[in-house]
Amino acid sequence: MDIGAVFENAILQFIGFNACYYAIAAIGLNVQFGYTGLLNFGQAAFMAAGAYGVGQTVSIFGISLWWGVAIGIGYAVFLGLLMGVPTLRLRADYLAIVTIASAEIVRLIVRSVKFRDQFGGTDGLKGFADAYQDVGVRIGLEPAGEYGFWIFTFSGRNLWNLMVGWSLVAIFGVIVWRLMKSPWGRVLKAIREDEDAVRSLGKNVYSYKMQSLVLGGVIGSFAGMMLALGNANVQPDNFSRNLTFFVLTGLVLGGVAKVTGSIIGPMMFWGLYAFLDSLLRELIDKPVRIGDFTLMQSTDVGVVVYMLMGILLVVLMVYRPQGVFGNKKEMAFEGR
Amino acid sequence: MTQPVVGTFKNVAGRQRAVQLLVGLLVALVTMAGFTSSAAAEGEAIRVQVKDQQRDAAGKTDNQPVVGVTVTVLDASGAEVGTAVTDDKGVALIPVPGKADYTVRIDESTLPDGLALSSESPAEQTVAGDSFVTATKIVNFFTGASQSESTSTTERIAQRFADGIRLGLIIAMCSVGLSLIFGTTGLTNFAHGEMVTFGAVTAYFFNDLGLHILIAAPIAVIAGGLLGYSADRFGFARFRARGVGLISQMVITLGLSIAAQNFFLWRFGGRDKPYLDYTNQVGSKIGPITITPRDLIVTIVAAVVLVCVALTIQYTRLGKATRAVSDNADLASSTGIDSSKVIRIIWVAGGALAAMGGVFRGLDEQVSWDMGTSLLFLMFAGITLGGLGSAFGALVGGFVVGILVETSTLLGVPTELKVAPALLILILILLVRPQGILGRAQRVG
Numbered sequence: 150m151d152i153g154a155v156f157e158n159a160i161l162q163f164i165g166f167n168a169c170y171y172a173i174a175a176i177g178l179n180v181q182f183g184y185t186g187l188l189n190f191g192q193a194a195f196m197a198a199g200a201y202g203v204g205q206t207v208s209i210f211g212i213s214l215w216w217g218v219a220i221g222i223g224y225a226v227f228l229g230l231l232m233g234v235p236t237l238r239l240r241a242d243y244l245a246i247v248t249i250a251s252a253e254i255v256r257l258i259v260r261s262v263k264f265r266d267q268f269g270g271t272d273g274l275k276g277f278a279d280a281y282q283d284v285g286v287r288i289g290l291e292p293a294g295e296y297g298f299w300i301f302t303f304s305g306r307n308l309w310n311l312m313v314g315w316s317l318v319a320i321f322g323v324i325v326w327r328l329m330k331s332p333w334g335r336v337l338k339a340i341r342e343d344e345d346a347v348r349s350l351g352k353n354v355y356s357y358k359m360q361s362l363v364l365g366g367v368i369g370s371f372a373g374m375m376l377a378l379g380n381a382n383v384q385p386d387n388f389s390r391n392l393t394f395f396v397l398t399g400l401v402l403g404g405v406a407k408v409t410g411s412i413i414g415p416m417m418f419w420g421l422y423a424f425l426d427s428l429l430r431e432l433i434d435k436p437v438r439i440g441d442f443t444l445m446q447s448t449d450v451g452v453v454v455y456m457l458m459g460i461l462l463v464v465l466m467v468y469r470p471q472g473v474f475g476n477k478k479e480m481a482f483e484g485r
Numbered sequence: 486m487t488q489p490v491v492g493t494f495k496n497v498a499g500r501q502r503a504v505q506l507l508v509g510l511l512v513a514l515v516t517m518a519g520f521t522s523s524a525a526a527e528g529e530a531i532r533v534q535v536k537d538q539q540r541d542a543a544g545k546t547d548n549q550p551v552v553g554v555t556v557t558v559l560d561a562s563g564a565e566v567g568t569a570v571t572d573d574k575g576v577a578l579i580p581v582p583g584k585a586d587y588t589v590r591i592d593e594s595t596l597p598d599g600l601a602l603s604s605e606s607p608a609e610q611t612v613a614g615d616s617f618v619t620a621t622k623i624v625n626f627f628t629g630a631s632q633s634e635s636t637s638t639t640e641r642i643a644q645r646f647a648d649g650i651r652l653g654l655i656i657a658m659c660s661v662g663l664s665l666i667f668g669t670t671g672l673t674n675f676a677h678g679e680m681v682t683f684g685a686v687t688a689y690f691f692n693d694l695g696l697h698i699l700i701a702a703p704i705a706v707i708a709g710g711l712l713g714y715s716a717d718r719f720g721f722a723r724f725r726a727r728g729v730g731l732i733s734q735m736v737i738t739l740g741l742s743i744a745a746q747n748f749f750l751w752r753f754g755g756r757d758k759p760y761l762d763y764t765n766q767v768g769s770k771i772g773p774i775t776i777t778p779r780d781l782i783v784t785i786v787a788a789v790v791l792v793c794v795a796l797t798i799q800y801t802r803l804g805k806a807t808r809a810v811s812d813n814a815d816l817a818s819s820t821g822i823d824s825s826k827v828i829r830i831i832w833v834a835g836g837a838l839a840a841m842g843g844v845f846r847g848l849d850e851q852v853s854w855d856m857g858t859s860l861l862f863l864m865f866a867g868i869t870l871g872g873l874g875s876a877f878g879a880l881v882g883g884f885v886v887g888i889l890v891e892t893s894t895l896l897g898v899p900t901e902l903k904v905a906p907a908l909l910i911l912i913l914i915l916l917v918r919p920q921g922i923l924g925r926a927q928r929v930g
Contacts, residue, residue, distance in 0.1 A: 231912075236915055
């Protein structure tokens with residue numbers, strides 16, 4: 150068994166592209182869930198909004214790729230309003246139900262045959278990211294070239310993705326950190342702790358919640374854009390319930406209501422994921438059998454690791470709901 | 486009333502119980518383990534599956550096997566390698582000499598009357614040698630016939646309603662537990678869909694071992710009740726006693742949902758599978774609708790069970806206690822109702838009903854690893870429509886949502902999107918009457 154390779158994979162995933170777009174999504178989710186106490190269980194829908202926004206530009210509308218940013222934000226705002234208007238006056242559970250349902254419907258719509266001409270059906274969209282990749286080439290990163298040192302050697306294309314992605318993480322991290330120090334951010338935290346008290350101070354709670362939901366959703370849409378540009382395609386089944394839940398797991402792992410938590414959490418999530426995945430793959434080079442019954446084979450590894458990640462979320466919430474960096478007091482809200 | 490428990494969990498006894506829970510999970514893992522044992526093919530073969538995608542009941546394509554179709558496999562030079570006729574599962578297994586390029590051809594004249602290959606499924610498909618992942622390469626043919634064109638509009642409407650009633654009864658059955666758990670503890674259980682899958686999959690497990698489905702089904706229902714019992718005894722009752730917040734508990738259910746779903750995917754596999762009994766029934770005509778005896782019996786049994794549930798809630802002491810706790814747990818406790826016992830009973834009954842719903846759904850459609858998740862959203866729409874937390878609301882709302890989903894295709898909603906109207910109702914209800922049809926208005930916002 151090559152334990153070195155296992156750690157190498159874990160370290161690469163810790164700073165890899167997956168961790169980076171998860172971190173952007175988690176920063177957005179943190180605004181809603183961590184700071185405002187809004188149960189958005191449909192972050193995948195916002196990510197799909199961003200991804201399809203940039204995907205549609207060249208492939209469907211035939212306009213410049215950069216309009217995609219505006220279109221993606223537009224979709225995300227629309228989704229935020231659609232989910233928020235009926236639910237934000239009600240108790241927290243309703244938002245949870247509507248977001249989880251909307252995310253599923255968004256996925257069904259973008260993969261449907263009916264709307265294939267708009268969203269590309271189950272094949273998704275591709276061939277739109279050239280303009281984005283050209284910028285990387287223009288600053289001197291050859292797509293096929295190798296850059297870096299030791300295990301941190303990336304192709305020019307990957308390095309460009311990582312540079313853009315982590316810059317976005319830094320930008321949104323700073324924006325959210327500043328916002329939450331502002332009076333506006335304090336109102337959000339106050340809403341999380343006691344909505345009625347905030348209302349009695351004359352604040353329009355509904356409006357603040359809506360702003361928080363939309364802001365978090367827009368940040369989430371940037372995660373989707375990054376995913377679409379980095380992979381140079383959009384696949385409808387990327388935006389399943391698992392995506393939402395794993396972003397949430399990453400956030401909870403890092404610690405809610407902390408910008409550092411929302412960035413390092415997804416990195417730890419992917420580091421841990423890659424660690425378990427490579428470790429199991431190393432251990433299970435031939436099917437594990439008990440008698441004639443096959444307990445596990447190498448094709449099961451992905452699924453088993455996902456299962457373990459689900460259990461990780463449960464264990465975290467029971468024993469350490471504040472995650473690694475969080476403050477327990479900030480995870481004690483009741484959401485009524 | 487649960488105060489004394491608070492201290493005990495934090496000490497060593499709590500740790501021990503956590504260990505017991507883990508051991509229990511492991512035991513469950515091992516017992517469930519027999520799924521993927523079969524189907525180890527000796528040599529290379531092409532497995533041709535002919536499916537009818539015509540009927541579809543909740544946003545998922547429902548594939549019914551097409552029996553008695555002749556398929557032929559030709560090699561790269563055009564010589565015939567083998568020919569076979571699909572069996573009662575719509576499957577024809579044709580052994581081939583090795584992993585090479587083949588052409589699979591279906592004889593369209595042998596398709597049953599009224600069925601034709603769908604436009605996306607050509608009569609001839611090529612198989613590349615390097616596309617054999619395992620020894621068996623699966624080739625699918627789909628029929629998407631225009632059966633309904635030959636039937637009148639009234640018949641189509643009646644048929645949709647009949648299917649809708651069946652789906653509605655199943656949704657209602659599955660969501661009673663979801664709604665009552667919410668009503669009594671305030672918890673929105675996102676893993677409830679997995680309790681439905683658990684029932685269906687457990688029944689499949691015993692069915693696959695050789696037990697008739699009529700024996701496997703009750704076992705699955707009992708197992709569902711046990712699952713509900715353990716979920717409360719070893720999980721949520723503890724969390725309540727420890728003062729784990731509702732939001733945290735909700736996130737816990739999300740984690741359980743991911744874990745359980747991937748467990749099913751691992752042990753059951755990604756393909757939809759029908760139960761072994763009552764698979765290939767011919768529908769008989771009752772008035773304007775065509776229904777198989779299996780579906781008819783499912784409808785009747787589901788209706789009877791739900792009437793019993795409704796009577797229990799309305800008239801028995803337990804039912805009254807349930808409604809009291811659901812209404813106001815503290816007040817109920819102060820009048821001498823043991824609310825933690827009531828909650829335990831609700832978890833057991835809810836788990837058993839969800840499992841039963843899963844078995845019925847598996848009979849109606851097929852068993853799949855994510856069947857509960859796809860029903861969960863319809864359950865939410867149903868219980869929100871009926872009134873979150875109310876038992877009768879769950880029954881009425883689930884029923885209405887089922888009928889609406891099935892009949893929405895009549896109004897031109899594409900079959901693949903027919904669950905979308907349920908989201909629309911959900912949003913409309915929340916805008917107009919957030920407490921639902923039967924819920925009591927509360928101060929909101």
